[in-house]
Amino acid sequence: MRWLTAEQLDSWLSVVRLMTWLPWSIDQQLQRDSKLGMVEYQVLAMLSGSPNRTMRMSSLAEVTNASLSRLSRVVTRLESRRLVRREPDPTDGRFTNAILTEAGFQTLAEAAPGHVSLVRSLVVDVLSPEQLRRLGRDADRIVARIDASAINE
Amino acid sequence: MRWLTAEQLDSWLSVVRLMTWLPWSIDQQLQRDSKLGMVEYQVLAMLSGSPNRTMRMSSLAEVTNASLSRLSRVVTRLESRRLVRREPDPTDGRFTNAILTEAGFQTLAEAAPGHVSLVRSLVVDVLSPEQLRRLGRDADRIVARIDASAINE
DNA sequence: GCCGATGACTTGCCGTGTCAAGTGATGAGA
């Protein structure tokens, strides 16, 4: 059994702190300024960038990193605030489409500047372009390993 | 309002994926193999490395990145499994000490190899020593910014 | 064309985290 060196452990604990506090911080700001969680924001954002502001629940779940069951509840909440609407896919009733309403688009438009500016001030503008690129690539590497290990259960 | 370039957005979304899936993956393994969540594990680990396997609730909350209220519930659960014990600090009854029991130490000893080996296979062994160091430093930078922005509310 | 299999969600139940209010111990000032 190979243990971690003190240095490796330090780096790992730094990553753990990041995983704990960065989502927390983003959620705080979104919640305070727009009454949205990060997943809610991603749902609105992904819908706004899609043809007809429409996406299938299952695709939406994938791009927002949410389970289908979580997404279903999130969309239910957004629907009750009239930010999103649900419709069965006309061509195949098994699919459900989530559709961004005009009110949802407005809400996103109001939330986006504050959100982006926080992401800038906490992450993007704190690192050099090269550091940010590397950080993204490292994250991709790790996520790829997770995917790989999930496949072989 | 400065928007994000496509490249910056990509990197950011990679980081978001990391923050979503890495904790999930760690929790899965710990839960499956040892019926522990990541915070539970950290609690046991931090206690085991402390003098007398004892720590104040408030210090423990800090090192495990948990709110005091969350830690209180976590320790209640661990206590009901006899992995941890609570005692008021003899020298000042306002403090409560959490103490790792022998059973708790055993549980940690059984959980640690699998946990460490997952951390290795997902993170530590996927990056070069230099990449890991940089990742840790980038994480520190970001967390420092979060702390700074939390201070000025 | 019918019927079981499959796929795409949805939902009841439960465990857990948060927020705010509550509790009990201690220290500080009158």
Next chain:
DNA sequence: TCTCATCACTTGACACGGCAAGTCATCGGC
């Protein structure tokens, strides 16, 4: 010494996510 403020938690109420079971539409084989 007797408050009263403060500190270090703890806990009740509530919101939310996960899991597994349920629902509904479609498809494939007969």
